[in-house]
Amino acid sequence: MKQYGPTQGNILGSINRRFLLKAAACITGAAAIGRVPAVWAATFDEVKDQYMSAGIDWRQAAGSRIQLAGLTHPWMETIRPLVPIFTNLTGIEVDVVEQSNTEYITEMPVKLAAKSASPDVYMVWAQGQAVSGGWLEPLSSFLADSSLHDAQWWDDDDNFPGARSFSVWSDGESYTRTITAEAQTLFVNRALLDAKGQSIPGTFDELRATAAALNDGDVSGIAMRGKATGDAVAWPAGGYVFSHGGGILGLDGAVAMDSPEAIAGVDIYARTLREGGPLGVANYHWLEALNDFLQGATAFGCDSSNFATDISNPDKSQVADVATFAAFPKAPSGVSKPNMWHWLTGINRFSENKKAAWLFLMWATSKPTNLLGGAAGLATPRTTAWSSDAFKGAFGSEAAEAALANLANTDGDIMKATWFHPQAGQVLDAFAIAVNEAITEAKDTESALKAAAETARRALGQ
Amino acid sequence: MSGVTAIDIHARVRLYRTRSVVGDVLRRAGLAAFAVWCLFPVYWLIAMSLKPEREVMSRRPKIFFFEYQFGNYAEIILDPNTLSYFFNSTVVAVGSTALSLAIGVPSAYVIARYRFRGSSDFAFWILTTRMSPPVAVLIPFFVMYVTLGLSDTHVGLILAHVAVNLSIVVWLLRGFFEDLPYEMEEAAFMDGATYFQAFRHIALPLALPGIAAVGILSFLFSWNEFLFALVLADETVRTVPVGIYGFIGFQTIAWGNLSASAVLMIIPVVMFIFVFQRSLIRGLTLGAVK
Amino acid sequence: MNVRRGLPRNAFILMMLAPTTVLLLGVTLFPFITALVMSFTNYSLIRPDELAWIGFGNYANLLGSTEFWQALRVTAVFTIVAVAVQMVLGAAIALLLHYETRRSAWLRIIYLLPMAITPVAATFTFRMMFNPSLGVINHMFKAVGLPPQDWLGSPSTALFSLLVVDTWQWTPFIMLIAVGGLAAMDDEPLEASQMDGASFWQTLGHHVLPMLTPYLAFALVFRSIDAFKTFDIIFVLTGGGPGTLTRTLNLLTYKHGIEFLAMGYAAAISIVMLIIAIVASQIFLRRLKLLQPRQARI
Incomplete structure (x- = not known):
């Protein structure tokens, strides 16, 4: 068995820089035209050794055909053009099915609940629901089988600790592999700050005051999500709650969104948007929030570090030169616990090609694949990818630094207590409505959260 | 044959010519x-x-005279x-329209013209098929389709869309058939026509409008239907509305592609309406031919 | 009536009704029965193993919850206002169009465009136009000196904005049916009354509208059924917010069924919606005596 040199120094020694840049160009190009570039066939040999060094037989499921399903997400756009490498390596054909977020979360539960055999591999949008519903194949038998998994080659320790914890469920079983890493990060339009002699704030209250000072009707101070749905305002408001020492659900699973800490967090979130946000921020999803920032229409944004890829891209962004990335602010106590997320993929419990599906999963989350993805600007969960120059170039090294620092401050347990709950949907929906009501002042923060907590308790039977 | 008159379109024009200029202006x-x-x-x-793209999201949207590109x-x-989305949408919309009309028109006629026991209950049952919100039936629908091999075909x-649209075909046409003067059919029976004749x-020619x-x-309705098209069809039969939704990206919306497909999608619809609305007019003068 | 050749009367009726019956039964019966059964269980996709019969449990929970009554109120307001506005507008336009002889073909196509555009694209276009900072509507407001509005996010305008979009999209539906009704109309009494010197409004009130009533009534029934189920424009434009001010019953069904995966509960909401729709349309159709065919002569 060939030993793959672990994380010794720069992996660019084995996948050379020229190749990575070419790969990045291919992926970006492919994402733009939606097709797979022919150039892969020629470059495949350059990367093949990286995979061949794994101590398994990649071709053991040759000839089979699997379906990968996911939503229109940077990960899908990155992995799609890399699929020919996998097919060439394993002889397994992969049909990639990509849908918008809404279509995906509408169709997938129907398919999976009906025990559909396709897709074989899919992006997991709510692990709590999927595990509880029995829609994910446990991975321990694959992990234990040395003919299917080379643990040393795959090198789990290279994954961020948070990423590792995301892929282990509370019962100790693994149902998923982690594919991205993101943490709540402050985006700053330096030009707007400089024009008014403001500096980058360090606490929530400073952020609120600075945003309010910059909000002049033409340009807003800050744009964050405000829309009253569980997938919108709940996530960024979550970081505010965590930093104030609260939780949406507590670590014991009890509803905690009406605790004084949570109320304090939501209160400052709502005040910040009221005083510093643009008109209509209460209906903002991340699309609107990101767009305002890209257009230079707002001084601050505070959302997923992943948005750096767009913010640093001059084709999409008017602020690529003047944007900078900063630490998530601190609560009065000095604590900063930004919210976090790792996207996950898993194998359909009812798949008829589990071996091929597993090979794909391992390939897609391996070091070389992540390195290639990182070169295209994808925020993977692997240390080696993040430390590569190609990634820093595509993502922006300042953005990478800020994201890493914020990732290090996250508290996976308190976030998972809510987001991994099987009934996260109900809880987040109630929470989101309360935050929205606090922003629009339909109710005061406390009574909004108390009412939401009641709704959540009823839903959870507490 | 008093009821069916030659509707002289010029007579109508004459009528309006006599009306006031002010009314004309207001109407226009x-x-x-x-x-x-x-x-x-x-x-x-x-x-x-x-x-x-940067113009689409501009903070000072230009209403006219913007920079354009194709x-x-x-x-x-x-x-x-x-191409395949358009093909699928066309096949499904044309197919389901044809089938809805082929089976809905006869039912509408019989309900409108014939006295039989339970006719109003039967008609109401057809109406109820449009009433229940689809979310609850999605899973059983999907299971049934997979079992019968109908999923992604x-x-x-087409069958799903017919089921959704049949109620509207039957009920609206019932109204049209009821308004047709019965005397002509009566005369036809006298002349020895069968029920079907x-x-x-x-009745059928008169009901053309x-x-x-x-x-x-x-x-x-079929052309724009989204939920069933999403769940019951997959890659093979993906229709345009479902395809267009794909431009709603994770972080940004591809406005250019989304709007361009939506605009292109109008063309077949306008053609279809154009063809069909000729009978909307022709129906007017049919009485004269008879 | 004696018809000498061809099929006997009852066989003819059967033959004409059979395809509709078979297709509708075949396609809708199984899903409907399943949904009905589901509504009496705690069926949740999250806990498929704990499936149990809970009788009227879902219904009791639903009717005892504030979110149901609030959603019902929102749905009722939305449906009534939307349908009323669209009926008046659609019928008026159809009449105006009926009297227009020269450009009517083109106008009809223009008027049908809102229905012809994929709702997905249309609603996202509106989302763009309503956008408080980038949208063209506020841009025009500012140009004429009016203060910009938070169309979709503010409690005072969100429902109104949704009604605007719905009216834009569905007035053509009413118009098309009314146009069809007018085209099928027998113009002779109308001409006669005009010859007798009746005014335009008298002719309209005494002849045109009564003849149009059944068509408009059917248009109203279908538009109400669809408006009652409105989903996509609300989902895309406000997601039910601000707060829960635009959360309709169908949005609630989607939330519980697809987002929370509580299919039993979602099925119960669907059945309740079905019952409301049945009762309302029965009352309406009976009132107008439209349940029985008016011209069943044979």
């Missing part, structure tokens, strides 16, 4: 205002499809998926 103004109201969002959609259309037309989606040669209107509606 009303029609124009409604046209602007209908067209403005359409215009905006077309404008978005022609603007470069890159979005080129991208859409060159994308092999587009054109036939499967009376339907086929007398109604059939045209209902056909257009049925086509539009």
Whole structure:
């Protein structure tokens, strides 16, 4: 068995820089035209050794055909053009099915609940629901089988600790592999700050005051999500709650969104948007929030570090030169616990090609694949990818630094207590409505959260 | 045959000529205002499809005289998926419209013309098939389709759309058939026509304007239907509305591609309406021929 | 009536009704029965193993919850206002169009465009136009000196904005049916009354509208059924917010069924919606005596 040199120094020694840049160009190009570039066939040999060094037989499921399903997400756009490498390596054909977020979360539960055999591999949008519903194949038998998994080659320790914890469920079983890493990060339009002699704030209250000072009707101070749905305002408001020492659900699973800490967090979130946000921020999803920032229409944004890829891209962004990335602010106590997320993929419990599906999963989350993805600007969960120059170039090294620092401050347990709950949907929906009501002042923060907590308790039977 | 008159279109024109000039102006103004109201969002959609991406999201949107380009259309037309989405949508919409009319028209006629026990209950049952919200039936629908091998087939989606639209076909046409004067059928029976002949040669031609209107509606409903198309069809039978939704990206919306496909999608619809609405007019003068 | 050749009367009726019956039964019966059964269980996709019969439990929970009554209120307001506005507007336009002889073909196509555009694209276009900072509507407001509005996010305008979009999209539906009705109309009494010197409004009130009533009534029934189920424009434009001010019953069904995966509960909401729709349309159709065919002569 060939030993793959672990994380010794720069992996660019084995996948050379020229190749990575070419790969990045291919992926970006492919994402733009939606097709797979022919150039892969020629470059495949350059990367093949990286995979061949794994101590398994990649071709053991040759000839089979699997379906990968996911939503229109940077990960899908990155992995799609890399699929020919996998097919060439394993002889397994992969049909990639990509849908918008809404279509995906509408169709997938129907398919999976009906025990559909396709897709074989899919992006997991709510692990709590999927595990509880029995829609994910446990991975321990694959992990234990040395003919299917080379643990040393795959090198789990290279994954961020948070990423590792995301892929282990509370019962100790693994149902998923982690594919991205993101943490709540402050985006700053330096030009707007400089024009008014403001500096980058360090606490929530400073952020609120600075945003309010910059909000002049033409340009807003800050744009964050405000829309009253569980997938919108709940996530960024979550970081505010965590930093104030609260939780949406507590670590014991009890509803905690009406605790004084949570109320304090939501209160400052709502005040910040009221005083510093643009008109209509209460209906903002991340699309609107990101767009305002890209257009230079707002001084601050505070959302997923992943948005750096767009913010640093001059084709999409008017602020690529003047944007900078900063630490998530601190609560009065000095604590900063930004919210976090790792996207996950898993194998359909009812798949008829589990071996091929597993090979794909391992390939897609391996070091070389992540390195290639990182070169295209994808925020993977692997240390080696993040430390590569190609990634820093595509993502922006300042953005990478800020994201890493914020990732290090996250508290996976308190976030998972809510987001991994099987009934996260109900809880987040109630929470989101309360935050929205606090922003629009339909109710005061406390009574909004108390009412939401009641709704959540009823839903959870507490 | 008093009821069916030769509707002389010129007589109508004459009638209106006699009306006041003020009324004429007001009528035209009303029609124009409604046209602007209908067209403005359409215009905006077309404008978005022609603007470069940074213009679409501009904070000072240009209403007229914007910089334009056809890159979005080129991208859409060159994308092999587009063609297959259009093909699927056309097959499903035309197929389901044809089938809805083929089986809905006879039922509507019988309900309108014949006395039989339970006829109003039967009609009401048909109406109820449109009432229940689809979310609850999605899973059983999907299971049933997979079991019967109908999932991701054109036939499967056509049947689903027929089920959704049949109620509208039957109920609206019932109204049209009821308004037809019965005397002509009566005369036909006297002349020895069968029940079917009376339907086929007398009632059906007279109901053409109604059939045209209902056909257009049925086509539009099927053409734009989203939820069943999403769940019951997959890659093979993906229709345009489902395909267009794919431009709603995770972090950004591909406005250019989205609007360009939506604009292109209007063309077949307008053609379809054009063809069908000729019978909307022709129906008017049919009485004269008889 | 004696018909000498061809099929006997009852066989003819059967033959004409059979395809509709078979297709509708075949396609809708199984899903409907399943949904009905589901509504009496705690069926949740999250806990498929704990499936149990809970009788009227879902219904009791639903009717005892504030979110249901609030959603019902929102749905009722939305449906009534939307349908009323669209009926008046659609019928008026159809009449104006009926009297227009020259450009009517083109106008009809223009008027049908809102229905012809994929709702997905249309609603996202509106989302763009309503956008408080980038949208063209506020841009025009500012140009004429009016203060910009938070169309979709503010409690005072969100429902109104949704009604505007719905009216834009669905007035053509009413118009098309009315146009069809007018085209099928027998013009002779109308001409006669005009010859007798009746004014335009008298002719309209005494002849045109009564003849149009059944068509408009059917249009109203279908538009109400669809408006009652409105989903996509609300989902895309406000997601039910601000707060829960635009959360309709169908949005609630989607939330519980697809987002929370509580299919039993979602099925119960669907059945309740079905019952409301049945009762309302029965009352309406009976009132107008439209349940029985008016011309069943044979």
